[in-house]
Amino acid sequence: MRRGVKSNEVRFVLAKNGILVSTIIPLLGYIMYGIALGSLSSIGYSTLAGILYTFTLYSPFIFFPSLLPLSAISYFLASIFLYKAYKYKTLRKYGIIAISLSVSYIVLYVYNLFFVELIPKFLMSWVLIGFYEIGNTIQLLAWRVSLRTVLIKVYGLPNNLKWKINIEGQKYTFSDSQAKVKVNKEKPSFYVDSILEGYNTYMPKPNSGIISSNLLEIYFAKISKIPDISNWDPKLWIGNKINEYEVIDIIAIGGSSYVLKVKRANMLYAMKIPKISKSTPGQTRISASNIIFDLSREFINLQEIGYKTQNAVQLFAISEIDISNIMKIEKGESYLYLTRPPYIIIELMEGGNALQLLNTSRSKDWYRIVGILIRDVAKALDIIHSSGYVHLDVKPQNIYFSKFPGSKEKEILSNLTSGKVVVKLGDLGSASRIGESVAEFTEFYCPIDQIEAAMLKNKGALPSMDVFALGATAYKLLFDSYVYPKEYYELIEKAIEEFQMGRGNYLNNLKLARQYAILPKINNMPSWLVNLLYDMLLQRTNARTIYTTIEYNLR
CATH class of the missing domain: 1.20.120 (Four Helix Bundle (Hemerythrin (Met), subunit A))
Structure with missing residues (x-):
């Protein structure tokens, strides 16, 4: 031992x-x-x-x-x-x-x-x-520190192109295809920088790791044209390292960020990287883009709220924020986005999100599963609201599972009831203090007053906005449909387009959309759930009442 x-x-x-x-x-x-x-x-x-x-x-x-x-x-x-x-x-x-x-x-x-x-x-x-x-x-x-010589061979670089390697904090620059370095550790760590030459970027593989023998071979891959930042392909990250994290796969592509599956020291995490591109319908709308502010805000929000409840995704780390680097990325220097993007490291939710449950065959007892999801999200919202925040982006895509919940209804219900699978609310990057201006919305789940608040700045963030979004989320998970008729969303889409183009006609479209904001009739559900859904969609309840009501009726 x-x-x-x-x-x-x-x-x-x-x-x-x-x-x-x-x-x-x-x-x-x-x-x-x-x-x-x-x-x-x-x-x-x-x-x-x-x-x-x-x-x-x-x-x-x-x-x-x-x-x-x-x-x-x-x-x-x-x-x-x-x-x-x-x-x-x-x-x-x-x-x-x-x-x-x-x-x-x-x-x-x-x-x-x-x-x-x-x-x-x-x-x-x-x-x-x-x-x-x-x-x-x-x-x-027996305990003397003996130096050993490591031969480093590089492949794929033009003649006389300088390349850099960092070994245990010691930086070296070479221009030959072979170099010898003396090291005084049995297994020293190393990091190799990518190289920019004109419009070409040379990416090293491996770009970091441990030197375990007296020979280290580095292969540089030439990327002649990196996609423009607005047409970014996140698959370029797969197989490379961002800082100390090895990118394994793409988890999700959202309206404002990419979420990658990464590994460090045999532990798996999720890495969230801000996205610079125009949102598409159904994705989170951003009225003003400020990468540094958004990233730092999500870090602070997760840090403050995450430890208070198990029903919120946990935060682990944030990258060093280099303002000049981000400004260069915004100007189109894509190679920096490839090699040194800003990011936060959060808990990896390997079970997917709630929207994926709609692929499951559902029976009349499906409401029990939805009830558990809404109950647990309401618990997280109660903590968020009591901490002085409003989430502002509650939707099925932001409700995650700690593990795969199952492929059949009975299996899902059993895993959720037993606690084997934990429901967690994520994406706190859109959260704002109660009363602060609203910057984001997802039109298919938020109330129309949240959209108006983002455009007109006529009111601040309110917990009732989350209550409506939770009701709209429950409705979507129960009936695989949005709350309002399609005419409402068509008018909202027109209003958004007019607003983004700086035209004043968006106000008329918002006014017309209100006429179609009519709640549907809800049938074939327990009466307590019907009443609760209406209370959420009419914003006449709160998060604590929601989860206590569900707990009482699902016993």
Whole structure:
């Protein structure tokens, strides 16, 4: 069983200090040395060696010189225990050297005692100390930092094009296809920069990792034309690394962001990268684009709310925000978007989103599943609202599952009821403080007053906007249909187009759309659910009442 210190740097320092201490206090020094060796058996054997070495050094002086023969035997036994303390074959040779020194001393002592007195008897105790200290000096060699040479070969670059590599924080620049670098670690980390030359970008693979051998080969792929930022293909990220995260797949493409599946240190996460492009119908509308503000706001919102409830997606990290870099990306320098985009790292919701449940065959009890989803989202909204925020983008696409909920209705209901699958509300990037201006909306789920608030700035964000959106989400999940007739959404779409083009006619379209904002008749549902749906769509309830009502009726 492994014990002690795992960091190589700490082990090296502890071992060296232990050996130095053992020159005077063998027991303490070799206890430290055993801890540095890193296993329970090493600590035990090293401690026994320390006890015997202590007797070896001090018994002839503290007690009687006649104990010198016992000291010599003690020296030999201690060396054997030290050899057994070494768990790695590469270090055991230093234990063999210690045993050899102890045997050499015994031979010298016997020869000096019974045959020819080469050394006066009173000096033999000091000779013993000398042998011991020589052994200690040799032990230090086991922990020396040895440099090794790594040959780096690069492929795919034009002649004399400079390339850069960072090894353990040390930066190197080369122009040849081969380079040699000396490293002082067994497995140092490295990072290779992409190269921009004219309109060409050379992408390294691998662009980061661990150097585990004396040969490192880097292959550069030439990308002659990176798509314009407004026509971006997120598949370009797959297989590359963004900072320390390896991009594995594309999870989703939203109206304002890309969500990637990434891996770091064998852990999977979701990476959200802001998107610069025109929204399409049904996606989140953004009245003003400010990447830095939006990214920072979502980070703050998730950080403040995430730890308060299990029904909100958790935040882990945010990238370093380089304002000049983002400005260059906005101006069309796509290679920066490919290699160093701004991002946040959030919890990976591997079970997909609620909209995907509509592919499931549904029975008359389907409302129970929808009820659980709405209940759990309402719990998250209650925390959000009580924290002084409004989400402003509640919709099925933003309701996630911690794991795959199942492919059949009974399986989904069982997993949700048992807690094996957790429902979480995500995408807090659109959230605003209560009363602050509204910047975003999704026309198929939000109330018309939220659309007007975004266009006219005539009112601030209100929790009731989330209540309506939750009702519209429930209606969509129950009936696979939007709340209002298609004429309403056609007029809203016209209003949005007129507003974006700066035409004043959007006000007439909004006014006409209100005439079609008529709630549908809801049939074939329990009466308590029908009443609750109407209360949400008429914005005459709140998040806490919603989830308590559902909890009571689903018992």
